[in-house]
Amino acid sequence: MVENLKLKSWVSWAENLCKPDRVVWIDGDGLDKLRDEALEKGELIKLNQEVLPGCYLHRSALNDVARSEDKTFICTTNKEDAGPNNNWQAPDTMYARLTPLFEGSMKGRTMYVIPFCMGPVGSPFSKLGVEITDSIYVVLNMNIMTRISKDVVKMLESTDDFVKCLHATSTLSLDDRFICHFPEDNAIWSINSGYGGNALLGKKCFALRIASYQAKHEGWLAEHMLIIGIENPQGEVRYICAAFPSACGKTNLAMLIPPEVYQKKGYKVWCVGDDIAWLRIAEDGRLWAINPENGYFGVVPGTNALTNPNALKTISKDTIFTNVAHNVDDNTVWWEGLNNTPPKNGISWKGEKWDGTTSDEKGAHPNSRFTTPAKNLPILSPEVENPKGVPISAIVFGGRRAKTAPLVYQARDFNHGVFVASTMASETTAAQTGAVGVTRIDSMAMKPFCGYNMGDYFAHWLNMGEKLGDKAPKIFNVNWFRTDDNGKFLWPGYGENLRVLEWILARCEGEIPAVDSPIGFMPNPEDVNTDGLSIAKETLDALLLVDEDLWKTEAAAIRDYYKSYGDRLPKALWHELEHLEERLK
Ligand code: OXD
Ligand code: MN
Numbered sequence: 001m002v003e004n005l006k007l008k009s010w011v012s013w014a015e016n017l018c019k020p021d022r023v024v025w026i027d028g029d030g031l032d033k034l035r036d037e038a039l040e041k042g043e044l045i046k047l048n049q050e051v052l053p054g055c056y057l058h059r060s061a062l063n064d065v066a067r068s069e070d071k072t073f074i075c076t077t078n079k080e081d082a083g084p085n086n087n088w089q090a091p092d093t094m095y096a097r098l099t100p101l102f103e104g105s106m107k108g109r110t111m112y113v114i115p116f117c118m119g120p121v122g123s124p125f126s127k128l129g130v131e132i133t134d135s136i137y138v139v140l141n142m143n144i145m146t147r148i149s150k151d152v153v154k155m156l157e158s159t160d161d162f163v164k165c166l167h168a169t170s171t172l173s174l175d176d177r178f179i180c181h182f183p184e185d186n187a188i189w190s191i192n193s194g195y196g197g198n199a200l201l202g203k204k205c206f207a208l209r210i211a212s213y214q215a216k217h218e219g220w221l222a223e224h225m226l227i228i229g230i231e232n233p234q235g236e237v238r239y240i241c242a243a244f245p246s247a248c249g250k251t252n253l254a255m256l257i258p259p260e261v262y263q264k265k266g267y268k269v270w271c272v273g274d275d276i277a278w279l280r281i282a283e284d285g286r287l288w289a290i291n292p293e294n295g296y297f298g299v300v301p302g303t304n305a306l307t308n309p310n311a312l313k314t315i316s317k318d319t320i321f322t323n324v325a326h327n328v329d330d331n332t333v334w335w336e337g338l339n340n341t342p343p344k345n346g347i348s349w350k351g352e353k354w355d356g357t358t359s360d361e362k363g364a365h366p367n368s369r370f371t372t373p374a375k376n377l378p379i380l381s382p383e384v385e386n387p388k389g390v391p392i393s394a395i396v397f398g399g400r401r402a403k404t405a406p407l408v409y410q411a412r413d414f415n416h417g418v419f420v421a422s423t424m425a426s427e428t429t430a431a432q433t434g435a436v437g438v439t440r441i442d443s444m445a446m447k448p449f450c451g452y453n454m455g456d457y458f459a460h461w462l463n464m465g466e467k468l469g470d471k472a473p474k475i476f477n478v479n480w481f482r483t484d485d486n487g488k489f490l491w492p493g494y495g496e497n498l499r500v501l502e503w504i505l506a507r508c509e510g511e512i513p514a515v516d517s518p519i520g521f522m523p524n525p526e527d528v529n530t531d532g533l534s535i536a537k538e539t540l541d542a543l544l545l546v547d548e549d550l551w552k553t554e555a556a557a558i559r560d561y562y563k564s565y566g567d568r569l570p571k572a573l574w575h576e577l578e579h580l581e582e583r584l585k
Contacts (some may be wrong), residue, residue, distance in 0.1 A: 001116075002153060005132060006160045008273040011113055012165060014132050020105045026139055027115070028149045034196045044320070048331040054318035057326055057333060058137055059351055060194055061123035061172045065323060066367045067197035067204065067246075069448050072179040074209065076452070083453025084564045085443075088221045088522075094189070095277060101176055101191050105168040106545045108135045115153050115162075116146035118207050118278075118292035123387030125278055127211065127291045130164040133203050138167060138199050142370045143322060145294040146202040163210055165201035167260065169194055179215055181205060183451050195359040196297050196322070196369055207276045209451035216452060217277070224445045225277040226254040228291050229381050229390065231499060234264035238505050241277050241289055241473075242396035243445040245368070245426040247494070249480060250274060255310040255379060257495045261532035262502075269498065270381035271310075272390055274298065279392065281464070285471040290389035293374070298366045300324050302337035307494055311370075319372040323349040325363030335364035340538035393508045396501075398478040399426030399442065404550045405479035407491055407528075407543040408500045410507055410514060411520040414465035417475025419576035420520065422458050423558045424477065441561045453567025462572055473506045477520070482543055490543050494532065499529045517546050518583035548584050555581050 002008065002025075015023055035056070040043040045057040074082040075091040082088035086258065089097075105317070112133050119126030131142060142148065154160060164187040170176070178191035188205045190198055197204045211222035225241040244250045254274035258267045273291025282288045296314070303311050315321075318469075325334045327343035334343050340361055342356025351364040356363060374380055383390050397420060399405065405424075411417035422443040428436055443454055450457050465472050472544050478500055480493045506512045514521035525540050558577055562569050 002156055004157055004160070007156055007162070009060065011132065011165055012400065016109060017102050018111060018168060019108050020106035020134065020135070023111045023113060025113045025152050026148060028143065031140065031143060032137060034136050038140070043137055045326065047333060049249045051284070051330070051332055052316060056320050057324065058320060058322045059321055059349060062350060063174055064172055064193050065365050066136070068177055068179065068193060071177045074182065074451055075180050075182050075183060075209065075513065078561055080331045083454055083455060083568065084453045085447050085450055091182050091184065094178070098178055098180060098189050098191060100169065102168055105191070107172045110561070113137050113231060114139060114142050114148060115154070115156050116142060116148050116202055117152045117175035118146060118202055119290050120385045120387050121147055121151055122147070123252050123290060125224050125280060125387065125389060126292070128152070128155070128161065128164070129163040129165055129202055131167060133167040135167070135169050135194055135199065136429070137194060141196065141200050144371045144373050144409050145200055147294050163206050163357050165206065166190070166201055167201055175187065179205065181209045181451055184212055186210065196371070200297070203293065204369070204449055205295065208446070208449035209439060211278065212386045212446070212449070212457065213451040216456065221279040221464060222278045223279060224275065224449050226250050227272035227277050227291055228254055229270035229272060229383065230505060231268040237270065238393045239272070239289070239390040240396055240501060240504065241392050242398065243278070244398045245400070245442045245445045247299050248398065248426060249281060251296060251311060252308045252494060253497055255308055255377065256498060257309060258498050259495050259532060262498055269379060269500070271377055271379050272381045272384055281467055282388065286466065287392045287468060287473055288389040289392050291384065295371060295373045297369055300335045300370050301364050301366055303335070304338050310377060313378055314376045315370045315372045318376060319370050321368070321370055323365040323368035325354060335368060336362055393472045394476060395473045396476045396478055396502050396504065397444065398422045398480065399424050400426065400481040401479045402481065402483045404554055405477060405482070406522065406546055407482065408476060408478045408523060409505060409517065409519055411475040412520055414468070414472045414475065414575055415462060415572050416460045416520065418458060418465065418500045419573055420475060420477050422573060423561070441557070452463060453568050455565035455570070458573055459570045462570055476504050483502070484542070492538050496533060499533070503528055506582065518548065518580065519546055519551060522546070552584055555584060
């Protein structure tokens, strides 16, 4: 199909190894036929096309419902280059371990070859990949999440610069499940999982792990960040990037609807991306961002007309649902948090009869997902295809913290911002396998996604800050999840988060003063706009409280965490920690 020798010989090598019955190239045409095949095989269920046109349901294997972090490896020649944040094995070891697993793995199956583009086609920001897979589910999801077209195939005729992504479903054995990254070879090998984060190799594997490695070498940043534009009543749009660990409401924030008082004034929010940002310093010296993805792979439970009406509209067509409950009566889907009326005649994500009252079992898996095209989002930014991207005014970091972190604070300067970002912590959720609710430091929300030693990654951030100088975006930390002593959330969240973003943008414009605290600049309570919001003054005070004892414990945990990076941790960050400890004395 293509004449590029490097690509052709890689595909023949994979064909010889995996021994499929046939090889099919994907250029965006003929997907209906593939969908039909998946329906026939039971890999997809066609939903009610009147209510949910173009929507399908997929149920995964029970052991294959989230990213397998313990099975994910960064394979660099030197162990230190992967760093303590990653599982490591030498490339030769993993090639030798995985080759027999791929051997003959596609016998009796079809091998699909998917050329894809991350980022707007033709943008100098964008990068190409080719995924080989034996899964129609992967092909259909990649077609939503990335850009696949004849133009992309054509681009591969004239460049050898593409990431080689090899995926096989095989037996789904947990013991032999591996998601291996070879950053020195621009390659990814994934076997025995069909879960999005493990198998849609354009997303976490390429756009974060491999891209972060490329970004360090090429002088840019690949980040686990949403990108939104906030339009003020004067029609000016300012862009913010925000990083949160998985399942902390990033998709909800990316698609937020302004509270009524803001809508009346003329505020609008535009979504550029909900998960990944690639950021470069442009000719004007500012930081500009593109979203490398073309769709959203969002957590379904909790999505409803209040929490994320835009997502609800978006996923009412052209969407693949994975591991939600099936309502057999009307052939639609249901999930916890959609409404209070679970199907009477339902089938749970496990494929068992389920009616919402028979057991404690959930209808939808807590990490059930939608895959949906960006083009259907009502608030999709008109800048999303702009090859230059959008200029970033502020970078926001956040996590899920019951205590400790206040609603919002601003870093003193860029280096302090890198400190704040590198030490952000969150309570774990269902998006990772393993215990839920454990606090862990998740630097820049990138700990599971940084393709190299995070000590070097922090140094790269500091270096970017130096290059940006006074044009650098301002850095902030937010926490929507603070609770009272009864575990009740203090902040209403969702659309109301715009109130905090407004404070952030006002700080970027230098419009309002702030309070100096040991951890950074805090809002004067009267500068958080509570118009139209019934929130007690004491609640706001509680949201903005910095409990110094808790922060002393936090500083001790940071010290231990930083030590794990040994001499790869930049000295500037040790200094920042010492300043924090000083200020807390
Ligand atoms: C995701 C994740 O799927 O972060 O976006 O797990
Ligand atoms: Mn994510």
